[in-house]
Amino acid sequence: MPIIALTANAVTGAREIFKEAGIPSTYIGHPLAEIIPMVPDTEGARRKLNIAAQGPVIAILPGSRKDEIRWCAPAFFGAASLLMKQEPRTRFIVPAADEQRKKEILEVLNRFPDVEDNTVLLDGKSHLAMEAADAILVASGTATLEAALYKKPLVVGYAMPALSAMLILSKGQTKWISLPNILAQKTLVPECVQMFCSPEILSSHLLHALEPKRQEYLKEVFSEMHETLLRPTAQLATEAIDQVLKR
Numbered sequence: 001m002p003i004i005a006l007t008a009n010a011v012t013g014a015r016e017i018f019k020e021a022g023i024p025s026t027y028i029g030h031p032l033a034e035i036i037p038m039v040p041d042t043e044g045a046r047r048k049l050n051i052a053a054q055g056p057v058i059a060i061l062p063g064s065r066k067d068e069i070r071w072c073a074p075a076f077f078g079a080a081s082l083l084m085k086q087e088p089r090t091r092f093i094v095p096a097a098d099e100q101r102k103k104e105i106l107e108v109l110n111r112f113p114d115v116e117d118n119t120v121l122l123d124g125k126s127h128l129a130m131e132a133a134d135a136i137l138v139a140s141g142t143a144t145l146e147a148a149l150y151k152k153p154l155v156v157g158y159a160m161p162a163l164s165a166m167l168i169l170s171k172g173q174t175k176w177i178s179l180p181n182i183l184a185q186k187t188l189v190p191e192c193v194q195m196f197c198s199p200e201i202l203s204s205h206l207l208h209a210l211e212p213k214r215q216e217y218l219k220e221v222f223s224e225m226h227e228t229l230l231r232p233t234a235q236l237a238t239e240a241i242d243q244v245l246k247r
Contacts, residue, residue, distance in 0.1 A: 026240040029231025032142075036127070036149040038226060045132035049120060055089025056210050059133035059152075060119075061126060061143050064097035066104060071159040072139045073108040078199030079137065079157075080115045083206050092119040093133060095126040135209040137202060140191070145179040149226050151219045153209035154180070154189050159197040183225060188218065 018025040046053060060080060062073040084090050092115060096102035102121065109116045122129055127146065130136055136147040136154040147154040156178045176182050180189055190205045192198070208214055 026236060027231070028233045028236040028240070030145070030229040031233045032146060032149055033226055033229035033231070034233060036146065036226075038223070038230075040131045040150045040152075042132060042134075045128050048128060049093065049122070049125075049132055051091060051093070051120060051132060053089075053091050055091065056087055056134045057091050057093065057132060058083070058206065059093045059095070059129040059136045059138075059147075061095065061129075061136065061138040062105065062108075063139040063141070064101060066101070068139050068158075069101060069104045069108065072157055072197065073105060074111070075157060075159065075197050075199055075202060076137055077109055077112045077115050079202035079206060080119075081112050082199050082203035084114055084118070086203075086207060087210075090118065093122065093129040094119055095122040095124060095129045097124065097126075099123075134215070135206060137206060140177045142179070144189075145183075148180040148189075148218075148222045149229075151222045151226075153215055153218045154178075155192065155202055155205040155209055156189060157192045157197040157202050159194055180222070180225065183228075184221070188221060 046057070051057065058080065060076050062069050062076045080090070080092055094105060094109070096105050102123065105121065109119065109121070126143065127150075130143075130147055130150045130152060133150075133152055136150075136152050138144055138147055138154055138156060140156055140158045144154060144156055158177065176187065176191060177193065178189060178191055181187055181191065192201050192205065
């Protein structure tokens with residue numbers, strides 16, 4: 001029976017693993033690669049959000065779950081506060097997954113009035129927020145791939161209860177937690193996990209992400225990654241399933 005190999009699996013050698021095991025597989029790319037434009041319209045996205053930026057614009061995505069916001073948002077907004085000391089004209093865009101997450105984000109954001117005064121808090125619209133940004137600070141998850149497909153430099157941060165982290169790390173299944181790094185099989189973007197998910201470390205990486213050379217390098221690498229993932233995913237998946245059903 002064919003196995004449909006999605007993005008990370010296909011690119012990181014699962015097709016070879018399946019082949020050695022005698023398991024037919026089909027690489028179908030990733031549906032996000034068809035949805036997200038190859039060339040993002042940063043200025044157009046800013047106009048839609050009514051952001052007249054005179055300095056850097058950072059999208060902050062602290063997660064879509066309550067615990068992610070609880071553990072990640074304080075470090076993320078702390079990093080934003082430190083960044084403003086270096087770049088006072090920085091603006092921030094924060095998309096909230098729903099009303100409850102928006103309330104939880106606001107509770108954390110209220111602790112950082114300097115950041116709050118320079119933040120646009122959105123109801124959803126995470127893709128628009130990424131497209132409008134110069135760089136992205138994001139919790140690990142699918143959003144890391146979305147950021148890469150928008151060709152934006154990103155910094156990945158993640159924190160959780162110590163016991164949960166120990167259990168996950170003990171699995172030792174991969175060196176990385178973010179999809180761009182997993183796809184590339186190397187550290188393209190910084191991953192700041194647990195004790196390293198601190199305002200000081202995150203803000204330092206964000207400053208680096210804003211450097212023109214860094215931006216140009218990742219734009220080229222992420223464009224190549226986008227091309228690799230761009231397939232008629234729905235059609236290929238349908239055809240692979242149809243082949244199974246006909247057997």
